[in-house]
Amino acid sequence: DVQLQESGPGLVKPSQSLSLTCTVTGYSITSDYAWNWIRQFPGNKLEWMGYISYSGSTSYNPSLKSRISITRDTSKNQFFLQLNSVTTEDTATYYCARFYYGYYFDYWGQGTTLTVSS
């Protein structure tokens, strides 16, 4: 069965960069599909952040401009989120999820909470 598991620091200071890891088991991220980061803000709004495809191409939400980068380590079947210059507005629960051919998200991780605070 496909499983995704996020991991991260939990707390980041304003202006720093956040880095999160998604470890995928049960499916190779180089086989197919797109591998995404989605966040949920306090108050529950969901925002798609971006993805890295099985081929390594990336797509990002324009709202995040040049702050975001998604990369991967195929040897570990992991992909990563880096978000630069964070503010308190980036406080959220971050999920990784599989995107079924750009249509819907069929597998999700359990989420990792990230707080931006000094």
Place this chain on the structure above:
Amino acid sequence: DILLTQSPAILSVSPGERVSFSCRASQSIGTSIHWYQQRTNGSPRLLIKYASESISGIPSRFSGSGSGTDFTLSINSVESEDIADYYCQQSNSWPTTFGAGTKLELK
């Protein structure tokens, strides 16, 4: 970006009742709408794809309908385990977007 408006924000129901959730898109999106359930402290779970197509493992009491701009998720006979937040998501236009959700609570 396409705006998805979900209503109402909160629905109160008794077990066994039928309930419907609304999702309205800011422009026509065909049937490119998908529904998710999120229980307290849980991750979103895919319930319905392409407005009305069922998902393996999801109880048959969940159904979806609609096309264009107006979509509905229905639960035929609510059970206590259905208490959760429900979200719609559109994949017709990039970037994909989500509605703000409807909270289902017990009366």
